[in-house]
Amino acid sequence: MGKGNIFRKILSENDYLVLPGAYDCLSAQIIESLGFKGMDITGLGIEYSRLGQPDLGLSTLTEVADQCGNIAGSVDIPVIADADTGYGGILNVARTAHVLEKAGLAGMHMEDQTMPKKCGNLAGKELITKEEMCAKIRAAKDAVEDFFIIARCDGRRFGRDEVKRRLHAYLDAGADMAMLGDDYPVEELREMAGEFSGNLYLVVAVYPGEEMCLPAAEYASMGVKCISYPIVGLNAAALAIKSAYEHLREKGGISEDELASRTLHIRDMEELVHMGRWQAIEEKFGRF
Numbered sequence: 001m002g003k004g005n006i007f008r009k010i011l012s013e014n015d016y017l018v019l020p021g022a023y024d025c026l027s028a029q030i031i032e033s034l035g036f037k038g039m040d041i042t043g044l045g046i047e048y049s050r051l052g053q054p055d056l057g058l059s060t061l062t063e064v065a066d067q068c069g070n071i072a073g074s075v076d077i078p079v080i081a082d083a084d085t086g087y088g089g090i091l092n093v094a095r096t097a098h099v100l101e102k103a104g105l106a107g108m109h110m111e112d113q114t115m116p117k118k119c120g121n122l123a124g125k126e127l128i129t130k131e132e133m134c135a136k137i138r139a140a141k142d143a144v145e146d147f148f149i150i151a152r153c154d155g156r157r158f159g160r161d162e163v164k165r166r167l168h169a170y171l172d173a174g175a176d177m178a179m180l181g182d183d184y185p186v187e188e189l190r191e192m193a194g195e196f197s198g199n200l201y202l203v204v205a206v207y208p209g210e211e212m213c214l215p216a217a218e219y220a221s222m223g224v225k226c227i228s229y230p231i232v233g234l235n236a237a238a239l240a241i242k243s244a245y246e247h248l249r250e251k252g253g254i255s256e257d258e259l260a261s262r263t264l265h266i267r268d269m270e271e272l273v274h275m276g277r278w279q280a281i282e283e284k285f286g287r288f
Contacts, residue, residue, distance in 0.1 A: 002146030003106035007078040008176075010037050016220035021230030023049045024067070025074040027237070029272045032075040038106070039075070041068050042230035043082030044119060049234070055119035061087040061096055069103030078106035080148065082230070085117050085128075086110045090139045097140035097147055107148025109179050109201065110136065112155070112166065125154045125181075130166050134173035141174040150201050151175035156182035164195055177201045177225065186211045190222050197223030205229045 001009070011017065019038050022028035023045025031039045044055040046067050051058060064081070072079040081100050086093030093110070100108050111117065112133040114126045133151070140149055151170035155163045167178040179201040184192060189211055193200050202224045204212050216227045244262050248254055254262070 003078055003104065004101075004144075004146040004148045007038060007080070007106040007148050010078065011225065016216065016224060017226045018216050019080065019226055019228045021045060021228065021233055022071055022079070023234050025071055026272065027233050028071045028075050028079070029274075030233070032077050033272060036077065038078040038080065040228040040230055041071055041079060041081045041105075042234065043084055044231055045234045046082075057084055057115060057117040059084075061092070061099060065099045065103050068100060068105055072104035072106075079104070080150070080228075081105045081108040083108040083110045085113055085115050086136055086140065088115065090135055093136040094139040094143035097149070098143040101144045101147045105147075107150060107176070108140075109150035109152050110140065111152040111179075111181050112170075113181075125157075127153075127155050127158070130169050133166070134169055137170055137173040137175050148176045149174065150177045150179045152179035152181040152201075154181035156180075156184065160188065160192065163192070167196060171196075171199070179203075183209070184211060186214070193219070193222035193224050198225050200224045201226040201228065203228045203230055205232050 019040040020031045021042040022039045023042055047053050047055045068081045083096055086096045112127050114128055153163050153166045178196045219227050
């Protein structure tokens with residue numbers, strides 16, 4: 001069974017899925033070790049951690065496929081990639097889907113913004129036509145064997161009815177699931193989730209706010225099937241790193257107690273990256 005169908009099977013077996021966001025292999029391995037059934041690779045996380053740049057569509061397909069392939073190869077659970085706009089026109093989108101599938105991803109989400117795109121929480125986003133987005137979806141589906149395609153609409157400023165029209169058209173074009181790319185107040189979100197009940201992929205906890213921080217079960221009760229938390233881990237890691245290094249700068253060192261309270265033990269880190277598996281290979285075949 002291909003990874004896209006594995007993801008479909010997991011979806012069918014669960015009322016809803018919580019998908020934490022990974023931005024590198026270690027964050028992905030932590031997610032898997034905690035028992036989650038899948039994960040979402042954050043495009044913002046790749047821009048921040050790999051390039052040190054804002055989420056403005058600066059990453060190329062080559063950079064994203066390399067990072068996503070490493071992440072997918074480090075875990076066994078399905079991984080969904082953020083493919084931004086698909087990195088260009090129809091031909092680019094077909095290649096993007098093909099490359100990401102071959103890299104070991106289970107699927108990708110793609111938005112209907114023009115290039116260069118902007119992060120979903122920024123103003124000033126512009127959209128391609130509904131017809132062009134549908135053509136991109138069809139091209140992506142035609143280029144793959146077993147890949148889960150999620151179509152995202154960033155058109156809230158054009159009205160909920162336009163978003164509904166677009167997302168229904170994207171599903172008709174072959175997308176496996178619909179995705180909202182904007183922040184909606186709770187009642188509007190409830191309406192949109194009901195419109196696409198059981199077939200909606202939602203990004204939450206990007207910043208504080210009631211609509212961003214409801215319990216996952218409440219989103220599910222609205223009709224959301226996949227609840228993605230793309231940058232919770234990245235932001236938490238950034239805060240912890242900043243705090244630890246501020247302490248190091250101010251104290252001129254770190255005590256044993258501080259080390260124990262602020263950091264994961266080196267043996268636990270080794271377990272996350274499967275040190276034992278590699279040592280077993282060395283023991284079996286020798287050390288040369």
